[in-house]
Amino acid sequence: MTERPLTDGLRVEVLETSSLGDRSYLATDGRRAVVVDPQRDIDRIIAAAGRLGVQIALVLETHVHNDYVSGGLELARLTGAEYGIAAADDAPFEHLPLRDGDLLEVTDRLRVRVVATPGHTFHHLSYALEDAGEAIGVFTGGSLLYGTTGRTDLLGTEHSEVLARHQYQSARKLADLLPAGARIWPTHGFGSFCSATQASGDSSTIGEQRSVNPALSLAEHDFVETTLSGLDAYPAYYAHMGIRNITGPEPVDLRAPAEATPAELAERLGRGEWVVDLRSRKAYVDSHLAGTISLGLDGPMATWLGWMIEWGSPITLVGESSEQIADAQRELVRIGIDRPAAAATGQPAELAADESQLVSTMTATFTDLAAALDGEPGARPNADVVLDVRTNNEWRASHVDGAVHIPLYELADRIDEVPAGSVWVHCGSGYRAAAAASLLESAGRTVVAVDDAFGAAQSSGVALTAGA
Structure with missing residues (x-):
């Protein structure tokens, strides 16, 4: 998804990760670029920069992410860009420590101003994008979303209320700081479980949010009460993302997994391992191997698999083609499942060690x-x-x-x-x-x-x- 140029020569490229309900961003003046909240499969971002003919000079994180493994550190390493995160997060790897009010001058017209917006996390930052000194938009991460805000319980329910109050104040800080026409570019809110409630819309401005966002239209007490009462469960794999991000994620390994024979598939199924059928549910119900789990790539496969499995369990992928296997690997590395135990491609009749394995639903x-x-x-x-x-x-x-x-x-x-x-x-x-x-x-x-x-x-x- 590409947004139209915001001003003469300044544009923001939107990189969707619809399966997780997130967005990453690349902002550029046509020469150099800033990347905000990159997903782990950074080849997409490098390709976007190459297509636009720009150099990635700065990589920024709005917060230590809980719903995916970040690609920020590796992107900075590969491109030579500076890597900016909140100073208060005290990361052990080399980075640019950022604080409220810092001004990052990427070029003479492309600048980013750091705005502390705690709420989704204690040290959350937003980034106001400036063109020649004028704020034209803000990357809000898990702060101000479209019609809602980021949830406040991911660091523990004991912090939910105080973070909800921070979230309220942060949303109002952004609304007071930025002009009504400033665009809002959130990371979460497109189906992500990081949203407090379901977000609405595909784009918005500060002015539009003033009338529709609960954080800007309700009294603080009512906002906090509404936010906390609406929180539901979130994926179990979130427990593993924050520590992975703050210690420094490893580079992605998307090499094809070992190929499983029909006999090996039968053995894995016999041991009760997770063997995931990546085909559409329509294809699955028509015919599948008994014991396989239907999690098609036409839905949020990684979210549900990561939520259901015991973390670290061996996973075998079954698809119609090597492309399906590769797509599934890409989805899984985003949540820290790096190497499937094995994979197999073909139709169920081709993958069955015995005809008795073939069943329908x-x-x-x-x-x-x-x-x-x-x-x-x-x-x-x-x-x-x-x-x-x-x-x-x-x-x-x-x-x-x-x-x-x-x-x-x-x-x-x-x-x-x-x-x-x-x-x-x-x-x-x-x-x-x-x-x-x-x-x-x-x-x-x-x-x-x-x-x-x-x-x-x-x-x-x-x-x-x-x-x-």
């Missing part, structure tokens, strides 16, 4: 579920159990009357809690339902995956309940 719509709940006979098993694997906030907003709730990220450890009988499992769209169905099938359960949007449940005749 029954699917349904919410219309089918409504009929099953009404006792209408059909080709599928009875809906003895309706299992909802969405998040806690989704469940509280509305859920199927009488359903059992176990979030996907807890299901592997709580399958024994699923009541006896045939299980109809659903989520918000079908992606998580397919993953849950694969876990249930591996545990020997009879399962139907509802591959449908939850928004269609009520109009399909399914009775819904709101509240816990």
Whole structure:
């Protein structure tokens, strides 16, 4: 994604990482460039700089990231750029220690002013982009997002309230410091679990946020109360990201993993290892190897895999092509899963050591579920159990009357809690339902995956309940 030039010769290049809900940025005057919050696979950023014909002179981090491993240190090493992070984070590697008010002059017209904006973390910084001394935008990291702010509980729930108060003050500091027309370029808020609530919109300005952002429209007490009450669980792998970033991540290794034969796949499945099927859920339900887990590349595969596995467990990737394997590796290194144990490519029939390994998964719509709940006979098993694997906030907003709730990220450890009988499992769209169905099938359960949007449940005749 490329943004139009902001002024004559000054532009900001946006590098999306949609699978994690984040953005990185490259700002340039056509000669030199500043990179903010780079993801670990820095080849994308180097390619963008090469396409624009600019030299990366400065790499900046808004904070020590919790949702991905940063590529900032390696990018600075490879390009010779200065690497700026908060002085208070006291990183052990060579860096430019930054403090509130520092002015970084990249060229005579491209300048960055450091603004302390604690809240998402204690030492969080934002960076006001100046063109010839005029602030034209601000890189806000996990501070001021589109219609929301970054969550405040990632450093421990004991810090949530004080950080929420900091977040409120930081948002207002930015609004007071910058002109109404200044653009906002957040790192989080595009599906990232680092957002306090779901962000809205694809671009915004300080002026627009003054009327729609709770941090700028609510009283402090109300903002803090609303923020804390809306916080939901976040991915378990976050616990490993901060320490990796502050100690200095290693360079990325994207060499192809060892190739697994059908016999080796069968052995890994027999040991109960994580063997991840990267194909779409449509392809998965039609045919797959028994025991594999459906986490297609058409969804946030890395987020859910990193959330569900025991950290450090061996992971084997199964895809239709070497390109799928490479794409999955790129996704996984972003969250610190560096080397898959093995990989295999091909169709399930080609990867099966024995035909008995080939299985399929029954699917349904919410219309089918409504009929099953009404006792209408059909080709599928009875809906003895309706299992909802969405998040806690989704469940509280509305859920199927009488359903059992176990979030996907807890299901592997709580399958024994699923009541006896045939299980109809659903989520918000079908992606998580397919993953849950694969876990249930591996545990020997009879399962139907509802591959449908939850928004269609009520109009399909399914009775819904709101509240816990």
